[in-house]
Structures are given as C-alpha cells and as structure tokens.
Amino acid sequence: MGLLTFKIGGIHPLENKMSAQAAIEEFPLPTKAVFPLSQHLGVPAKALVKRGDTVKVGQIIAKGEAFISADIHSSVSGKVAKVEPVLDSSGFRRESVIIDVEGDEWDESIDRSPEIIKECKLESSEIVKRIHACGIVGMGGATFPTQVKYMVPQGKTVEYLIINGVECEPYLTSDHRLMLEKGEELIIGITIMMKSLKVDKAIIGIENNKPDAIAHLSKIAANYKGISVVSLKVQYPQGGEKQLIDAVLKRQIPSGKLPIEVGCVVNNVGTAFAIYEAVQKNKPLIERIVTVTGKTVSKPSNYKVRIGTPIISLIEKAGGNMESTGKVINGGPMMGKSLITVDAAVTKGTSGILLIENEKSKRIPILNCIRCGKCTSVCPMGLEPHLLSIISVNGMNERTEKERVMDCIECGSCVYTCPSGRPLLDNIRLGKRNVGIMIRNRSKK
Amino acid sequence: MGLLTVSGSPHIHGGLSVKKLMWGVVIAMLPAMLASFYFFGLGALKVTVVAVLSALIFEYLISKFILKQQPQLQDGSAVITGVLLAFNVPSNLPCWIIIIGALVSIGIAKMSFGGIGKNIFNPALVGRVFLLISFPVQMTSWPVVDKAFPMGLDAITGPTPLGIVKEGLKNGEPMSDLMNQVPSYTQLFLGQNGGSLGEVSALLLLLGGLYMLYRKIITWHIPISFMGSVLIFSGIFWLIDPQMYVNPLFHLVTGGMMLGIFFMATDMVTSPMTPRGQIVFGAGVGIITIIIRNWGAYPEGVSFAILIMNALVPHINNFFKPIRFGKEIKNGK
Amino acid sequence: MDSSIINAIITMSAIGVVSAIILFFIAQKFKVIEDPRIDIVEEALPKANCGGCGYAGCRAFAEGMVKAGTMEGFFCPVGGNDLMKSLGPLLGLIPEEKAPQIAVLRCNGSIKNSIPKFEYDGDHTCSFTTNLTAGLGGCQFGCLGGGECVDACNFDAMYMDPITNLPVVKDNCVACNACVLACPRNILELRNRGPKDKRIYVACMNEEKGPLAKLNCTVACIGCNACVKVCNFDAIHVNNFLAYIDYEKCTLCRKCVEVCPTDAIHEINFKPRVPKVETEKNTPQPKEKLLVVEKEISKSDTAEFEASSNN
Structure with a gap:
C-alpha cells in the first residue's frame, strides 16, 4: 500500500531525531520568569498586574482583548519585579512581565491530581469559553489562538477534525514524546474537541518514522468512537495544515482560504493535550514540552518546562556547549527563528531549542542562479521561488501578487535545496510584506 | 562564547551545490569520452584536451579581465562546455579551429551574457554551430571508425x-x-x-x-x-x-x-x-x-x-x- | 505612351489630394492644444526626473505648474530658488521661495557607538532585515546599514561609510526625498540647510526609556529633557523619550549641544569650539563623535574614498 502524502513538491531532510528516546523530564522551577505579552499570533495582550503584585501559579497576568489574541497566565508564583520591554525570542524588545519566583503556590481551582478524567460534562460553547480562558494557542509553533478556530463561521460546516502529529521538522521530538507518554489524555482531548466542534470524525496524521507512536495511539483510539490514526510517508513540510489536509483527505484548500473551506479544523497534538488539561483539570497553558537538541548538546532531552523559563537554563541542563555553538534556534531548523540572545524566555510556541555548531551556522556562499528549477520542483505550493525572489527584490509588486506570493507558507524547502545558496525565502518574505501593504492600501481606498 | 549568528529560516541546507551538479555531469560524460578515445584514437584525446583547456583559459581570462569578477573555474561549468564542444566535432579537426570554437562558446555564448546561469543558448552548441557554418569542410569530414586498428592515427574519412x-x-x-x-x-x-x-x-x-x-x-x-x-x-x-x-x-x-x-x-x-x-x-x-x-x-x-x-x-x-x-x-x- | 502614364499620374495625384484632405481634417479633429510655455519650462528644468517635486517627472511638473497658473506649491528642489526665480519671468508668476534643504541621518549607531550583539547572515536588504530582527546593535529604531538609501539616491550624494557602517549624505544632496522614502525605519529626514550650511539636529530615533536606549547605544537620546530646559526658543520637544528639534524655530545657539549628556545632538559646519575655561565642573567628557568623521570624509576624503571604492 502506498503511504499517503501531499501531492506537490516536498523534500526529505536528514531527520536527526536525536532525542526521540529521551523520556520527558520535569524541568526545575526557574528563579526568574519572563512573560512577553506577545506570545501568540495577533494583537499583544494587555498586562493586568503591576510591579510589586504577588501572583500564584495559573493566575491570569495579561488579557487578550482583541478577537485574535490570547490570555497569558503566570506559570510561577512570586512577586512581579517589572513590566517593561525585554528582548525576547522574536528579536525585538517587547513589553513583558518579569516575575521573581518565590515558592510554588498554585491557584486552588487547578486540579493537580494525576488521575485521568475521561468524561467531559461541558457543553460545546462552554468548552470554547474554557479554551479561551485558559489562553490556549496552537502548540505547533504558529501560536494561532485556538478559540478562534473553534468559532465556526456561519454557513460553514466542519466534517473532520484533523490532529497534526506529523512533526516533520528535523531534530524536534516534543510531539513524538507527548504522543507516547500522554496518549490517553491526548485522545480524551480530541474527544473534547470533537464535542465542541460537533463532528464525529477525527483523524490523527503521524509520519511513519514514528511507528511506536502510531501503534500506541491506534491502540488507545480503538476504544473511542470516530478517531482514526493515519500513517503518512515522511516528507517535509507535511506538518503545514494545507499539506496535511491534502495528505489525509486529498482536499486542497483554495488559495487564500482557511481549512474550514474544505470542512476541516486542524490542531496540533500539543494543543489537544493542552485542551484536555484546560477542560478537565482547569489548568491554563503554563507548561509545554520543549526539545533541547543539536550536535553540540551532550544530552539531547525533552523537558516539561514552565513557560517563562530562560532558554539558557535549558541549554545548560542538557549539556549544551555554547563555545562550539554558532546559532541557537527557537523551533525547528526549517522554520524556527534564530535567537539574538539565549537569555530570552520559553514562550507558548517554543517547540524546541536547537543548537547548531559553528561550522554550520553560516549559509553557503551565494552564487549565480543556474536555473536548475530545483526550487520549483520542491515547492509544496507549486510556486516558482526563483521568479518570486527576483521580482520581489525589484519591487514588481503587481506581478509578485499575480504569481501568488501570498500562497507561500515559508517552509524553506527552496532555500534548503538551492545549489547556489541563494536567499530565496528572504527575498520572498520581502515580497510578501510589500504585497501585503499594497493589498491593505487597496482595501482602504 | 562568540556572537550568535542570526539569519532568516531555514537554518539547514541540503548540501547540494553547483560544483556537485556540474562535476556530476562531467562524471556522466566520462564513459562516452573514454569510448571516443578508444574508437578515434589519439586524435580524440587531442581534441578533448585542447577544447577543455581553451575553454578554461578563456573563462578565466574573460571573467578576470573583462567582467572583473572572481573566476569560478572550480564549478566545472567550463569543463562541461569544453567536453561537450569536443563531443560535437570530428576527431581530425585542427587545433586552431577548436580554440576558435571554445572562444565562441565561452566568450560569446556564455560570458557576454554575464557568466554562468545567465546565458540563453547552450554554449557548446553555439560553438559547434558557429564552426559548422564557418568551416563546413573540416567540420564534416568524419573519420570512419576503424574496426581492425582502433588506435589508428590517420583514419580514413567518410560520411556518417x-x-x-x-x-x-x-x-x-x-x-x-x-x-x-x-x-x-x-x-x-x-x-x-x-x-x-x-x-x-x-x-x-x-x-x-x-x-x-x-x-x-x-x-x-x-x-x-x-x-x-x-x-x-x-x-x-x-x-x-x-x-x-x-x-x-x-x-x-x-x-x-x-x-x-x-x-x-x-x-x-x-x-x-x-x-x-x-x-x-x-x-x-x-x-x-x-x-x-x-x-x-x-x-x-x-x-x-x-x-x-x-x-x-x-x-x-x-x-x-x-x-x-x-x-x-x-x-x- | 501615353495614356497609361498620364492615367497613372492622375490617379496618384488624386489619391494624394484625397489623403491630404482626410489627414487635414483628422489632424484638426484630434488637435491637442498645448501651452507652448510647458515646453519652455521643461527645457529650463534640470530634467533629472527624480520626483522630488512630488510629480512623476519634470514634464509633469511643468505641465502642472503652467496649468495651475500659480507657482504656489510648486518647487523644484534640484534647481532650488535660483531656478524658480528664473522661471518666474517666463510665466509671469511670482515664485515661492523655500529654504534649501538637505537629507539628514538621524542615527549615530555606528559599530563603535552601538556594539554589535550578534552576527547577521543572509539577505542584507534593509526592508527585509527590519522585520527579521532589531539592528545589529540591538536598536530597533536605528540604521540597519543595508544601504537602501544609497541605492535610491539618483544624484550620487550618498555613500556607505565602511568604518561606521552608516550612510553619509554629501553636500551635493538636492533634497529630492528619494532616500527618505527608501528607508524602512524613517531615519532620514529633510531639514533646512541653515545659514552657511550650519544645522543642529538630534541624531537618534530611539523611543525607548533612557536606560533601555543606553543599553544598546552610547549616543542614544535618553529623553532627559535637558535640552528642552535650556532652549529659549521652544524649538525642542520630547515625545516618547525622544527629543526633536524644530528647524524652523531653532536659532542655532548651540546651547542644547552643550548640555546633551549622550552627545546625541549634532552640530554641523560650526567653528570648532574654543576650549572653555573650567567654569562648568561636571561637564562630561565629550565622546568621540561620528560627526567629526562625517565632516572630514565629506570634505576631503570623498574623492579618495570613491577612487578606492571603484576598484
């Protein structure tokens, strides 16, 4: 049987899943926690605490008031030291709440018992409210506020809930370990999501380089109605929601539309687990699984980390050698962001910390484009990166828009494969930005 | 600890390079090249060496002194052009005609457009066609493959x-x-x-x-x-x-x-x-x-x-x- | 002979006459009456087509001015007041006089003043890097050193200083606004050249609080209000911890330059100060200013630098 995968393009980078066998470890409490108010896609949250306030674990410290925004909760207990701009993992100074940790006092409403609660008594709308109140965002890395996905617009019906357990990024294993160790909770989370969306079919897509996770989840899913596990061929970027829907259901989302257009809602396995904890245990999103890995890390590990912990402490615990490290990446090697400073904090979207050795931290020298067409053949969106790159740099915005630059999902496959080492994605991002400004100006008129 | 490097994603590269691609093509041409030495003898060897060397020299000179760029000889594209040019001419072609062919291939068809990746026409083919219409007699007197004495130097010519x-x-x-x-x-x-x-x-x-x-x-x-x-x-x-x-x-x-x-x-x-x-x-x-x-x-x-x-x-x-x-x-x- | 030749001559002439009549009427119908003065004005303009006047090119500018029948709001920054004065009699209009301007770089975050916090590898276009990270020195308001302004300059009036990694505006700047539009961080500003090219401005765009700004750059404006207090002409205002000197009100008294604790206020083309007798005790030791470098390079070393960069 041919394994399922998406149709257009794709690459297969070296997997390098060095931490796949490392069980999730509880990471010790930090002494100081930093919470940037913009940990999610959309409008930054507004701080509710000020200097000198005492907070408990799970207490809300910032409110996301806009439609696309998310609340932020404290993951530690202690005193608010400062509310000021701090250089965070985005590379810019952003308003952040800094808390000095004192003890570990939890909010009383949070159920900290280890037992698994299977039944969910809440109504559909109540579940969405709970997801909103717990500040849950997409845990795959894009950090899109989850409650927005669950407010299905009028006239649209959801047929399938698709759970993304693909983890197509090389090196990262946080989702893999989560599926192995928290399988039961995760599946219950999926049933809650199904109840909220009022769908009876859920599909978990997992790449077949994780046979243990596929077997484990299939066994558990057999006890629940409507949940199936699909094994997918290893190919990057299968974790992109458009590619995943194409791989699982053979439906392609039209240009510029959302998954709801083809009757799907896509969520990460991490999100499913977070929803389980939020709904059944009333625990806001204050912890996440982070993979710390790389060639210069002596002990690649998966940690369960309180959000707000400085990244440097994770690197130290995992035995990272900063002397021979030239680049630290927040996320995976293909789509992650390189950090300016390792003092930045773990945020809701930090799925991994990847250390890259000195020799590999620089790009290969830029040569002339030899028009080999490899970028075109690997582009999962069927675009022509070489062309988009040139017309973006030359500011031909109308042409760039016509060549569908806005479809680019910035997966980086083109740069990965380019033999001339050209900065295709850098240029395309510039083009996307310019076209975005152009479209916004047009709609204003 | 030195300064961290920051750049846009992706942060890994597939390892493919222009050099690898071009030398891969050269390797693929080797069997046919060796066969031509076997069938046409030393004449073929001479043609190939002259074509490759002159292609490399012209590429070096033009990029260094006319385009004022760092010559990129190691990428192997000039070698490919040279070998392909040799592949396209008869083995008894005089050296000076081959050198003219290489000059046209590299100088006119490739470097005048701006070097590797910028040319519209296949350089070796432009060189070959140029020679074909400039020196029709020399370009169409084909040595016949001599089955009895393959290393023969003065092979008889005949039509293809x-x-x-x-x-x-x-x-x-x-x-x-x-x-x-x-x-x-x-x-x-x-x-x-x-x-x-x-x-x-x-x-x-x-x-x-x-x-x-x-x-x-x-x-x-x-x-x-x-x-x-x-x-x-x-x-x-x-x-x-x-x-x-x-x-x-x-x-x-x-x-x-x-x-x-x-x-x-x-x-x-x-x-x-x-x-x-x-x-x-x-x-x-x-x-x-x-x-x-x-x-x-x-x-x-x-x-x-x-x-x-x-x-x-x-x-x-x-x-x-x-x-x-x-x-x-x-x-x- | 004949009739065929005569016939041919007659036919050809007839066709010619008919075509001429048709062409005449068509030409009459589609005649575009254009003011001849437009051509005269266009001829007088510098024809740089830089767009500094706000029009698409010199022709559009000439057309606009002649049609408007007034010179109010029309100004060619390249030709300046001299040109506008010469155009006045041509059109019988009174030209608007404007103070000559020059582009000014409101950032002094050179490699020395704002030490790089990381290395950057990738596409160096300013408009791309501005969204990827803060600048090399960590300042998210300052110059990125990508040189998009230099590329935008049509008059060869800018170059990148290889030592400071900042662009330098040369004296032949015509204030066409191209660099101002090109800069994604809006660091460049058109300011009055001032009498004898003397001018004073705040060379910083940082809107962060003082301590945060100082973390990234030693010459940042920290919004301390010292200059505001010392100014007698209400020319300096601090908004978002950033001082701004209004060049219309500034009288070039240089008091603010003296009090600025971070040397963020620059004075250009003034005589060197006479070393003061130790009257002010706690005057901080002035830091090495980029300004000095800027002046030297723009005056004497320009030709030399250009000669070396051309190789």
Whole structure:
C-alpha cells in the first residue's frame, strides 16, 4: 500500500531525531520568569498586574482583548519585579512581565491530581469559553489562538477534525514524546474537541518514522468512537495544515482560504493535550514540552518546562556547549527563528531549542542562479521561488501578487535545496510584506 | 562564547551545490569520452584536451579581465562546455579551429551574457554551430571508425550513417539498399557510429544519462519527452512510407541524438524550469530535429533544434506554470 | 505612351489630394492644444526626473505648474530658488521661495557607538532585515546599514561609510526625498540647510526609556529633557523619550549641544569650539563623535574614498 502524502513538491531532510528516546523530564522551577505579552499570533495582550503584585501559579497576568489574541497566565508564583520591554525570542524588545519566583503556590481551582478524567460534562460553547480562558494557542509553533478556530463561521460546516502529529521538522521530538507518554489524555482531548466542534470524525496524521507512536495511539483510539490514526510517508513540510489536509483527505484548500473551506479544523497534538488539561483539570497553558537538541548538546532531552523559563537554563541542563555553538534556534531548523540572545524566555510556541555548531551556522556562499528549477520542483505550493525572489527584490509588486506570493507558507524547502545558496525565502518574505501593504492600501481606498 | 549568528529560516541546507551538479555531469560524460578515445584514437584525446583547456583559459581570462569578477573555474561549468564542444566535432579537426570554437562558446555564448546561469543558448552548441557554418569542410569530414586498428592515427574519412541515408534518398536510392550501407542497429547502439567524438556510442551516453537521473542531476521530463516525440513523430512518417522515411529507431541511435537527449537538451541553464515546460521543450526539440533530418539541408538537426527551443525557453517558462496548490477544489474521494 | 502614364499620374495625384484632405481634417479633429510655455519650462528644468517635486517627472511638473497658473506649491528642489526665480519671468508668476534643504541621518549607531550583539547572515536588504530582527546593535529604531538609501539616491550624494557602517549624505544632496522614502525605519529626514550650511539636529530615533536606549547605544537620546530646559526658543520637544528639534524655530545657539549628556545632538559646519575655561565642573567628557568623521570624509576624503571604492 502506498503511504499517503501531499501531492506537490516536498523534500526529505536528514531527520536527526536525536532525542526521540529521551523520556520527558520535569524541568526545575526557574528563579526568574519572563512573560512577553506577545506570545501568540495577533494583537499583544494587555498586562493586568503591576510591579510589586504577588501572583500564584495559573493566575491570569495579561488579557487578550482583541478577537485574535490570547490570555497569558503566570506559570510561577512570586512577586512581579517589572513590566517593561525585554528582548525576547522574536528579536525585538517587547513589553513583558518579569516575575521573581518565590515558592510554588498554585491557584486552588487547578486540579493537580494525576488521575485521568475521561468524561467531559461541558457543553460545546462552554468548552470554547474554557479554551479561551485558559489562553490556549496552537502548540505547533504558529501560536494561532485556538478559540478562534473553534468559532465556526456561519454557513460553514466542519466534517473532520484533523490532529497534526506529523512533526516533520528535523531534530524536534516534543510531539513524538507527548504522543507516547500522554496518549490517553491526548485522545480524551480530541474527544473534547470533537464535542465542541460537533463532528464525529477525527483523524490523527503521524509520519511513519514514528511507528511506536502510531501503534500506541491506534491502540488507545480503538476504544473511542470516530478517531482514526493515519500513517503518512515522511516528507517535509507535511506538518503545514494545507499539506496535511491534502495528505489525509486529498482536499486542497483554495488559495487564500482557511481549512474550514474544505470542512476541516486542524490542531496540533500539543494543543489537544493542552485542551484536555484546560477542560478537565482547569489548568491554563503554563507548561509545554520543549526539545533541547543539536550536535553540540551532550544530552539531547525533552523537558516539561514552565513557560517563562530562560532558554539558557535549558541549554545548560542538557549539556549544551555554547563555545562550539554558532546559532541557537527557537523551533525547528526549517522554520524556527534564530535567537539574538539565549537569555530570552520559553514562550507558548517554543517547540524546541536547537543548537547548531559553528561550522554550520553560516549559509553557503551565494552564487549565480543556474536555473536548475530545483526550487520549483520542491515547492509544496507549486510556486516558482526563483521568479518570486527576483521580482520581489525589484519591487514588481503587481506581478509578485499575480504569481501568488501570498500562497507561500515559508517552509524553506527552496532555500534548503538551492545549489547556489541563494536567499530565496528572504527575498520572498520581502515580497510578501510589500504585497501585503499594497493589498491593505487597496482595501482602504 | 562568540556572537550568535542570526539569519532568516531555514537554518539547514541540503548540501547540494553547483560544483556537485556540474562535476556530476562531467562524471556522466566520462564513459562516452573514454569510448571516443578508444574508437578515434589519439586524435580524440587531442581534441578533448585542447577544447577543455581553451575553454578554461578563456573563462578565466574573460571573467578576470573583462567582467572583473572572481573566476569560478572550480564549478566545472567550463569543463562541461569544453567536453561537450569536443563531443560535437570530428576527431581530425585542427587545433586552431577548436580554440576558435571554445572562444565562441565561452566568450560569446556564455560570458557576454554575464557568466554562468545567465546565458540563453547552450554554449557548446553555439560553438559547434558557429564552426559548422564557418568551416563546413573540416567540420564534416568524419573519420570512419576503424574496426581492425582502433588506435589508428590517420583514419580514413567518410560520411556518417545519417549522411549516407540523406544523400542516398536525395539520389533516389531505395531504402533497403541504403540500410545495407550503414552498420546494423546493434552496432550503432554499441559504438560504431561514425561522426563526432560524442556520437560514437549511444549505449555509453545512455549510461551517463541514467547516472545523472540516478544522482537527480536531471529529471526524466526532457529526455523522455524528447525521445518520445522523436519516436512518435518520425514513426508516423515511417508508417506512411517506409521507403522514403527512416525507421524511428535509426533516428534514435544515430548522430547526436543520445548526446542531445541527455547532455545538451537537459542543460539546466538553457532549459525550462517547470516540469510541464520541460516536457513541452523536449517535445519541441524532438519534432524540430526530425523536421531538419527529413527535409532540411543538413543531415543532422539536433543542435539546431535545441538552439531554436533554447530561444523559446523564456516563453515556455511564462506559459507553462507549475501546477499550483489548491487550484481546483476536490471534495470527496 | 501615353495614356497609361498620364492615367497613372492622375490617379496618384488624386489619391494624394484625397489623403491630404482626410489627414487635414483628422489632424484638426484630434488637435491637442498645448501651452507652448510647458515646453519652455521643461527645457529650463534640470530634467533629472527624480520626483522630488512630488510629480512623476519634470514634464509633469511643468505641465502642472503652467496649468495651475500659480507657482504656489510648486518647487523644484534640484534647481532650488535660483531656478524658480528664473522661471518666474517666463510665466509671469511670482515664485515661492523655500529654504534649501538637505537629507539628514538621524542615527549615530555606528559599530563603535552601538556594539554589535550578534552576527547577521543572509539577505542584507534593509526592508527585509527590519522585520527579521532589531539592528545589529540591538536598536530597533536605528540604521540597519543595508544601504537602501544609497541605492535610491539618483544624484550620487550618498555613500556607505565602511568604518561606521552608516550612510553619509554629501553636500551635493538636492533634497529630492528619494532616500527618505527608501528607508524602512524613517531615519532620514529633510531639514533646512541653515545659514552657511550650519544645522543642529538630534541624531537618534530611539523611543525607548533612557536606560533601555543606553543599553544598546552610547549616543542614544535618553529623553532627559535637558535640552528642552535650556532652549529659549521652544524649538525642542520630547515625545516618547525622544527629543526633536524644530528647524524652523531653532536659532542655532548651540546651547542644547552643550548640555546633551549622550552627545546625541549634532552640530554641523560650526567653528570648532574654543576650549572653555573650567567654569562648568561636571561637564562630561565629550565622546568621540561620528560627526567629526562625517565632516572630514565629506570634505576631503570623498574623492579618495570613491577612487578606492571603484576598484
């Protein structure tokens, strides 16, 4: 049987899943926690605490008031030291709440018992409210506020809930370990999501380089109605929601539309687990699984980390050698962001910390484009990166828009494969930005 | 701890480089090159060495003193041009003509457009065509492959199989007679193909092509559509009148066909970049080749056909876009 | 002979006459009456087509001015007041006089003043890097050193200083606004050249609080209000911890330059100060200013630098 995968393009980078066998470890409490108010896609949250306030674990410290925004909760207990701009993992100074940790006092409403609660008594709308109140965002890395996905617009019906357990990024294993160790909770989370969306079919897509996770989840899913596990061929970027829907259901989302257009809602396995904890245990999103890995890390590990912990402490615990490290990446090697400073904090979207050795931290020298067409053949969106790159740099915005630059999902496959080492994605991002400004100006008129 | 490096994603690279691609092509050309040494003797060796060396020297001089760039000799593209040029000329060609050919190839067809990646036409083919129309006599006196004494230096010259057929048909000789004058298909396929250096053995060229396909230096699109269109288009005429038109298989194994299919038409710089465009390109080259071979003035048409299609590549790139994601909504199964 | 020749002559002449009549009427119908003064004005303009006047080119500018019938709001920054004065009699209009301007770089975050906090590898276009990270020195308001302004300059009036990694505006700047539009961080500003090219401005765009700004750059404006207090002409205002000097009100008294604790206020083309007798005790030691480098390079070393950069 041919394994399922998406149709257009794709690459297969070296997997390098060095931490796949490392069980999730509880990471010790930090002494100081930093919470940037913009940990999610959309409008930054507004701080509710000020200097000198005492907070408990799970207490809300910032409110996301806009439609696309998310609340932020404290993951530690202690005193608010400062509310000021701090250089965070985005590379810019952003308003952040800094808390000095004192003890570990939890909010009383949070159920900290280890037992698994299977039944969910809440109504559909109540579940969405709970997801909103717990500040849950997409845990795959894009950090899109989850409650927005669950407010299905009028006239649209959801047929399938698709759970993304693909983890197509090389090196990262946080989702893999989560599926192995928290399988039961995760599946219950999926049933809650199904109840909220009022769908009876859920599909978990997992790449077949994780046979243990596929077997484990299939066994558990057999006890629940409507949940199936699909094994997918290893190919990057299968974790992109458009590619995943194409791989699982053979439906392609039209240009510029959302998954709801083809009757799907896509969520990460991490999100499913977070929803389980939020709904059944009333625990806001204050912890996440982070993979710390790389060639210069002596002990690649998966940690369960309180959000707000400085990244440097994770690197130290995992035995990272900063002397021979030239680049630290927040996320995976293909789509992650390189950090300016390792003092930045773990945020809701930090799925991994990847250390890259000195020799590999620089790009290969830029040569002339030899028009080999490899970028075109690997582009999962069927675009022509070489062309988009040139017309973006030359500011031909109308042409760039016509060549569908806005479809680019910035997966980086083109740069990965380019033999001339050209900065295709850098240029395309510039083009996307310019076209975005152009479209916004047009709609204003 | 030094400063951290920051750049946009992605942060890893697949390891493919221009150098690897180009030297891969050179490796793929080796078997056919060695075969040409075997069949045509020292003359072939001399032609190849002169062509490669002069291509390298011209590339170095032009990029250093005229374009004022760092010469990129190590990327191997000049070596490819040199070898391909040698593949396209007879083994008894005087050195000075080869040097002129290399100058035209590198200087006019490649560097005047701005160097690697910028040229419109395949440099080696421009050089070959330039020589063909400037020095027609020297360029068309083909040494015959001497079966008894393969290392012979002063081989006798004679027409290529394609030339025999062309002349014969013009003089009204029947096809069956002509077929007796040329070597058998097996011989042609294995390496009894009189003509230019690189045309000698279809089998070894095929081998090199398969190697490039295996290494993913080229994709199947251009070779298959080229071959297919040659077979179909010439097959139609052969079925109509086998006495007037040659067997499609004969077309495939003679002349520069295999060389063109795997090494000339698939040149990355001068071929389209989308799979659909590549298929159109290959089909176009095949059809033009057969038109020239059947009705043109020259017995061989591959190089002209490729150059004509090279000129159309920008349009092909514009017309045949890749299949976009989500163009058609497919709901259900 | 004949009739055929005569016939031919007659036919040809007839066709000629008929065509001429048709052409005449068509020409009459589609005649475009254009003011001849437009051509005269266009001829007088510098024809740089830089767009500094706000019009698409010199022709459009000439057309606009002649049609408007007034010179109010029309100003060619390249030709300056001299040109506008010469155009006045041509059109019988009174030209608007404007103070000559020059582009000014409101950032002094050179490699020395704002030490790089990381290395950057990738596409160096300013408009791309501005969204990827803060600048090399960590300042998210300052110059990125990508040189998009230099590329935008049509008059060869800018170059990148290889030592400071900042662009330098040369004296032949015509204030066409191209660099101002090109800069994604809006660091460049058109300011009055001032009498004898003397001018004073705040060379910083940082809107962060003082301590945060100082973390990234030693010459940042920290919004301390010292200059505001010392200014007698209400020319300096601090908004978002950033001082701005209004060049219309500034009298070039240089008091603010003296009090600025971070040397963020620059004075250009003034005479060197006479070393003061130790009257002010706690005057901080002035830091090495980019300004000095800027002046030297723009005056004497320009030709030399250009000669070396051309190789």
